[in-house]
Amino acid sequence: MSIAAGSRFLFDSPLSNPRVARLIAIVLAILAEASLIVLVKFQLMSLAPSSLGVFLRALLVSGLLSIIPFAALWFLDRRERESIWLYIVMFLWGTLIATGIASPIIGILFPKATHLAFLHSDILKQVTQNSGPTFAAMLLTPAIEEFVKGLGVFIVFLLLKSEFDGVRDGFIYGALIGIGYNLIDSSFYLAQAYAQTGVAPWWQYLVTHHSLMGFGGHALYTGLFGMGLGLARQTTIPWQRIAAPVAGWLTGLLAHITGSLMGLLTIFLAVSVVGKSLAAPFSPGSDLFSNPSFWALLLSGGYISFFWSFPFVALAGLMLWRSGEWERKVIRDELVDEVEPVITLQEYQAVLADRMLHTRRIQGISKALSASIVNAQNELAIRKWRLSHHGKDPAADPLVASWREEITRLRASTLEQAPES
Structure with missing residues (x-):
């Protein structure tokens, strides 16, 4: 949806x-x-x-x-x-x-x-x-x-x-x-x-x-x-x-x-x-x-x-x-069961490596597009956490589905960009 x-x-x-x-x-x-x-x-x-x-x-x-x-x-x-x-x-x-x-x-x-x-x-x-x-x-x-x-x-x-x-x-x-x-x-x-x-x-x-x-x-x-x-x-x-x-x-x-x-x-x-x-x-x-x-x-x-x-x-x-x-734990826990195109294995390794003063970035695409994808992934993770901890099913939530679609759309736009030199 x-x-x-x-x-x-x-x-x-x-x-x-x-x-x-x-x-x-x-x-x-x-x-x-x-x-x-x-x-x-x-x-x-x-x-x-x-x-x-x-x-x-x-x-x-x-x-x-x-x-x-x-x-x-x-x-x-x-x-x-x-x-x-x-x-x-x-x-x-x-x-x-x-x-x-x-x-x-x-x-x-x-x-x-x-x-x-x-x-x-x-x-x-x-x-x-x-x-x-x-x-x-x-x-x-x-x-x-x-x-x-x-x-x-x-x-x-x-x-x-x-x-x-x-x-x-x-x-x-x-x-x-x-x-x-x-x-x-x-x-x-x-x-x-x-x-x-x-x-x-x-x-x-x-x-x-x-x-x-x-x-x-x-x-x-x-x-x-x-x-x-x-x-x-x-x-x-x-x-x-x-x-x-x-x-x-x-x-x-x-x-x-x-x-x-x-x-x-x-x-x-x-x-x-x-x-x-x-x-x-x-x-x-x-x-x-x-x-x-x-x-x-x-x-x-x-x-x-x-x-x-x-x-x-x-x-x-x-x-x-x-x-x-708390933010890093929620992102790690809630993105672990997501698959491509929502998140790649390499990107999830970056999630695991994230630290207090570090901001992860997707390599090979523009900084702005990387920030948009990472932000959408994190929004998805926090939304899933809130639903799970309030007894609701994330799989049936329209906003969860929308964030996945947004990531897929952003991912598709990366094909239009040449890798940064």
Whole structure:
């Protein structure tokens, strides 16, 4: 049974029903439009021209620094590649919808404590005088942000089952939303701090928003929740399907709260040592990335973030390592009984030789075609595993048959290509 690529994307999804798809599209369009109005009318337009210039510079820096975590996620996703459109949607959920929903809620609840931009030597006095709203914001703001960011991951978990296979997929989706959220949030943070004090706190900006190659903040927090959802998708134990997402969200929330507390503590200590404002240790300009101070500050932020976030980073790293082991085992076990043209003996030997940081390739054909065949083989294996572990027969599944047909079609196209020199 042949299924088109778009239909494979929506297989087993409520979105395959046109009425449901239209309803979801309308809801998302309303959310996007409302969020855009909030961000543009109530935040961007409220900035003075000088603050707007700081925002745009910060946005450029954030965008360039975001390339690093994007590349890391792309590498993690190499065995069973998700749609590039899903990458874009997740990123836009973070940049547009999540920020547009969270910002006004936080602004209404904590108007005096938003962003905690205490920059001067009297920081202890300021915090003491505003300890109530300050620490309330540090506890409740993360909960609001993790709820709206996590909602995007949860929607994909519910609506696109064939695109949400396990722990690694969950981390990728959550991290993409976190990267998008950080892009806007960090830029507004810098601009608003500049508007309040007249100086741009680049030191805090780098330490609190762009450490650990972009995984020291929102990407890690929401990625942990995504991992919980991914574990729920992988497991066959009923209670774990409920407990894993709850534990993942709470772990991400704890990491966020810890990050806020440790970020403020870092500022306390630094101000105590320096005894003056930390707002502008260097002057950002066109030579920003060639400025040694920029990289020194970025590295210092990495050291600080790694110190406080080590338990959470270690947990994420362990789960990603285990997810890689799981992927390779599923691919080995489920492709062993497949025959040509789905997979050749030589290709299966490459499956057996696959390692953690290795990506197998079919020799003698173009890199792009090889990647397409390997991806289809891996999709087939994971689909067969899921059906088998839920008591269903892979032989009767239309999507399994469709992946086999897709591999056969791709295999036929290799005859049209001359071997690479």
